[in-house]
Amino acid sequence: MSTPRLTLRDGGAALEPVHRPGLFGPMNPPMTDWRGRRVWLVGASSGIGAAVAHALHAQGAQVLVSARSAEALERFVHDHPGAQAWPLDVTDEAAVARTARALLGQGPIDLVVYCAGHYHGMRATALDLPDLKRHLDINYLGALHVVHALMPALLARGSGHISLISSVAGFRGLPKSLAYGPTKAALTHLAETLYLDLAPRGLGVSVVHPGFVQTPLTAQNDFTMPALITPDQAAAAMLDGWARGRFDIHFPKRFTRAMKLLRLLPYRPFFALVRRATGL
Numbered sequence: 001m002s003t004p005r006l007t008l009r010d011g012g013a014a015l016e017p018v019h020r021p022g023l024f025g026p027m028n029p030p031m032t033d034w035r036g037r038r039v040w041l042v043g044a045s046s047g048i049g050a051a052v053a054h055a056l057h058a059q060g061a062q063v064l065v066s067a068r069s070a071e072a073l074e075r076f077v078h079d080h081p082g083a084q085a086w087p088l089d090v091t092d093e094a095a096v097a098r099t100a101r102a103l104l105g106q107g108p109i110d111l112v113v114y115c116a117g118h119y120h121g122m123r124a125t126a127l128d129l130p131d132l133k134r135h136l137d138i139n140y141l142g143a144l145h146v147v148h149a150l151m152p153a154l155l156a157r158g159s160g161h162i163s164l165i166s167s168v169a170g171f172r173g174l175p176k177s178l179a180y181g182p183t184k185a186a187l188t189h190l191a192e193t194l195y196l197d198l199a200p201r202g203l204g205v206s207v208v209h210p211g212f213v214q215t216p217l218t219a220q221n222d223f224t225m226p227a228l229i230t231p232d233q234a235a236a237a238m239l240d241g242w243a244r245g246r247f248d249i250h251f252p253k254r255f256t257r258a259m260k261l262l263r264l265l266p267y268r269p270f271f272a273l274v275r276r277a278t279g280l
Helices: 047-058 070-079 092-106 130-159 180-201 231-243 253-262 267-278
Strands: 002-009 012-019 038-042 062-066 111-114 160-163 202-209 249-251
Touching: 038 047, 038 092, 047 062, 047 070, 047 111, 047 231, 047 253, 062 180, 092 130, 111 130, 130 160, 130 180, 160 180, 160 231, 202 231, 231 249, 253 267
Parallel strands: 038 062, 038 111, 111 160, 160 202, 202 249
Antiparallel strands: 002 012
16 A cells, blocks of 8 residues: 655655555565665675675666775776775774765665675584674674664655565574574564564565575585575575565575474474484
8 A cells, every 4th residue: 555755856856655564465665666776785795795786786776885895895886887885894883873974965775785794603512702792793783783873864764675684594593503593583583673663654674584695604614505596696586575575585485485484393393303404
């Protein structure tokens, strides 16, 4: 259901529908025309973030890329005319706030995608507290810094979209995911709560649950990764999810649907099945 709203776009006034999510149909305002839209991708130096930035640029979006690696961002900007590089450490709250203010000073943000991530396999028999905290700082607290910095502007404008990249590793506890999984579960929980608060105000919120994607993070895995896909395939699935107005964007479905079914199992059969499947 939509109701008209007077908005300013490209210097002129126009009636734009306000998306009101219902029981059926898209859960978010569908995003299909990227021409002129401003997208801030946080964690876009490689992997999924870089692939999504490339895909959105090809669709006509003005892409604003952030990551710690200034060199990688400059290479991206060189290859994608009109893109902007904003080097950033997401664990630095003040730096995130300054960057957000500078970007908003140029114009509104139509979509922010939190792609920053840190991953090392860890088990309880070899706890590494500093690395546990680093997972928390980058995977979750960094997202809070970005959301906090943009929220006043998004609420004032009454439009825009927040997309958080979580993982199927956050669905349930899994071997070697002691540090990574809880932070991704927190991101999913955060997205769900943001959606409840922001969807009635016309804002979009989505959470992305990838399976295994060929990235520098997954390259360290010493096991066979089922249904492994490329970053470009992941990016295509995300753009399709935003175009369909989905809240939960998960891929590849031949793998993620099985992981979703695991969430329904009682603990005893779940633990037994995971031990049998992993040998751990």
